Amino acid sequence: MKRLSGFLLFAALCAALPILFPDNYYVTVVGLTVFINIILAVSLNLLMGYAGQISLGHAAFFGLGAYSSAILTIRYGLNPWLAMLAGAAMVMALSYILSRPILRLKGHYLAMATLGLGIIVHIFFVQADELTGGPDGISGLPVLSIMGLPIDSDIRWYWVLCSFMLLTVLFSLNIADSRAGRALSAVHGSEIAAQMMGIDTAKVKSHIFVFSALIASVAGSLFAHQQDFVSPESFSFFFSIELVTMVVLGGLGSTFGAVIGAFILSILPEVLIVFEDFEVLIFGAILMVIMIFLPEGLFVALKNRVIHFMRRSQGGA
């Protein structure tokens, strides 16, 4: 299967890492954050990269999933899986209701509206302290278990998050290359032409908004259980911006672009720690240099160059 060769290679790499480097801090600890960020970036790319609809509020759905799991399991004693499901259902309903009015907006106005959504949800996490624990958050979630096997160690979390991440990447690749994905790209390319080809653009945008929010919500639930703690700062406006940066950095509209973008943005701060006080400065400089020289995104630019190079060497032979 040529179509999925990149995916299989990536899956093999992810599976090999903890076997080659067991108990490595970067693999089993940082790796978990990387996986969560990849899931979020890939799901945001469905909306932003494919359909061309910016969202500065993606962290809100991530947070709603996380808080749903924390509140429903701790305060109401619900089974973790049921809590995750209930959170996902609530996020789907909310995102569906919001999608129609919000996605009528375009460009800067859509950015503003989704920004507002993110901020409102964040304020809710901070202010509704009887429910959410306020700025202190909630800790002590029950252990998630799969068929009796408790997910209680870093390495087990690695496999769980890795599986869900790979599933998200696979969904995204499948969509790219399908009727639904082409409808999204058509909306991105020209909404008028998409309509004239019979595409109900409002429905298409709304569906991908809900789908991407749903993935973020499940990721949020997993994150809450893995961290064993939720607090508002994990779901702030700044995190939404970081997710947008991941997608743009890797290359808008490319699934593996989002993967690479999420990987770099998650790993870079860890690596740059050696520079101590200059960490943030160097981090910013790297982002600027990449965007100035490779504006189409790191992954997309490199891919295009490789394809170009291979065509040229084939032509010369």
Add this chain to the structure above:
Amino acid sequence: MPLLEVKNIEKRFGGLKAISNLSFTVEENVVFSIIGPNGAGKTTLFNVLTNIYKPTSGSIFFRGTEITNLPPFRIARLGVSRTFQNLQVFLNMNTLENVMVGCHLRSKSGLIASALRLPSVIREEKQVRAMALEALEFCGLDEFANRPASSLPYGILKKLEIARSLAAKPKLLLMDEPAAGLNDTETAELCQLIKRIRDSGITVVLVEHNMSLVMEISQEVLVLNYGQLLAQGPPGEIQKNPEVIAAYLGEE
């Protein structure tokens, strides 16, 4: 029953009457051309027909169904397609994918089925690819199938819009200035293409400035001037009509 029936359409932009009290019918299996000086309201008429602009008053019927207030995608579902004067090609896709979008109405996989890549999706994908290739071949674009649309020259992009519309298998195709910006060879090719489209059973409504093209391929010509119907009839009659000559060349 006529294929398209326009009754007393009026379109105002504030105080400006772009189209006033316009009525006409288009019969099946013809090339019906709409001509007129710049600013006569031709593209506005297309935008009203596809409800990109809402008409101020009047009504439009397609095969007996009123489409006046339907959103564009519903009008498309009934069998109307169009090309655009200012190109609306999906530049973020390659040529084949553009035309595959044209097959949207002839396929049905949804988002979830696509994400899971169910067997039905794989089957449909093959069919859609074949349909799109057929439309590309019909327009003589098969050699460009895998080229990114953004890398294609203007003349090819114009044909690509036609191929994309044909992939939807419409009953009525509205073409907005397909010959604008084309050289003589390309225009001659376009002329043949439009004839083949009509022969395949698709009615063509054409907005065009190239008079020799219009006169060669049309069965019926409608002349608009200042948003009003100036004349309507077969090309031979229109060419001799003194009012039409005056509108184009000025009066003596």
